[in-house]
Amino acid sequence: MEAFQTTLALLQEVPAFFVGSFLLLGLLVGSFLNVVIYRLPKIMEREWSDFCAEQAGQTPPSAETFNLVTPRSRCPSCATPVHAMDNIPVLSYALLRGKCRHCAAPIGLRYPIIEALTGLLSAYIAWRFGVTLMTAAALLFCWSLIALTFIDADTQLLPDQITQPLIWLGLLVNFGGVFTDLNSALIGAVIGYLSLWSIYWLFKLITGKEGMGYGDFKLLAAIGAWLGWSMLPVVILLSSLVGAVVGISLIVFAQHGRSQPIPFGPYLAGGGLIALFWGQSLTQAYLAWMP
Secondary structure (H helix, E strand, O other), X not given: OHHHHHHHHXXXXXXXXXXHHHHXXXXXXXXXXXXXXXXXHHHHHHHHHHHHHHHOOOOOOOOOOOOOOOOOOXXXXXXXXXXXXXXXXXXXXXXXXXXXXXXXXXXXXXXXXXXXXXXXXXXXXXXXXXXXHHHHHHHHHHHHHHHHHHHHHHHOOOOHHHHHHHHHHHHHHHHOOOOOOHHHHHHHHHHHHHHXXXXXXXXXXXXXXXXXXXXXXXXXXXXXXXXXXXXXXXXXXXXXXXXXXXXXXXHXXXXXXXXXXXXXXXXXXXXXXXXXXXXXXXXXXXXXXXX
């Protein structure tokens, strides 16, 4: 206990050490998030295939153990396991010049980008919230949103394995009033879900098409549970504006088909992070600007 108190005092007295520690932690977590982003959809696909085989009275196809831990990370081109020295966040990518050590196949630039993004956001959270419970909670919220952003961008899926626990964790965090009071968190979860659910059914009744997935409802419910109902207008407005701009740009400049769906989860996640950091300031500025 004395050692913990000494460490806590050191962190409070040396903010640079505190922020730097969370930068390094964020880089390591970002490396793990790369694994989650790549493997979780494949795990879900395997589980679904096994379920369908069982329902059809067939034996599920035998396959090697595949989860977030096993097997070790390997090169997708030559299947050589990645050595620990080649798995240092950001640094290994730079030393290897973005290529596999064994077959020289290119390594996706997105891996170090996710690691760096997670590290920088983690450091910013530590700097902004200091040595408080809010920092620990905000880190979990941020890391979850990063994983959901890139999974949705890749697969147009927002896995229940992340969104549902995120809702309950948000309510639990705010049971102690970390970001808002429990009533606001509970109302935020309900309104977050029902607002997009209503838009979904209205759009479907008018066009006969599905405009978004149920994962988007759960993600906004989770954001509402973490930040409270008062932050939802900021999140919805920001995510809609950015989503509209990006969608129009893709159609005009990238020849993106109008009927081709665009994942909305990344914009909700971005709106959630902006609301976490600057939601109160944006709301106050808007109210002050209104006549």
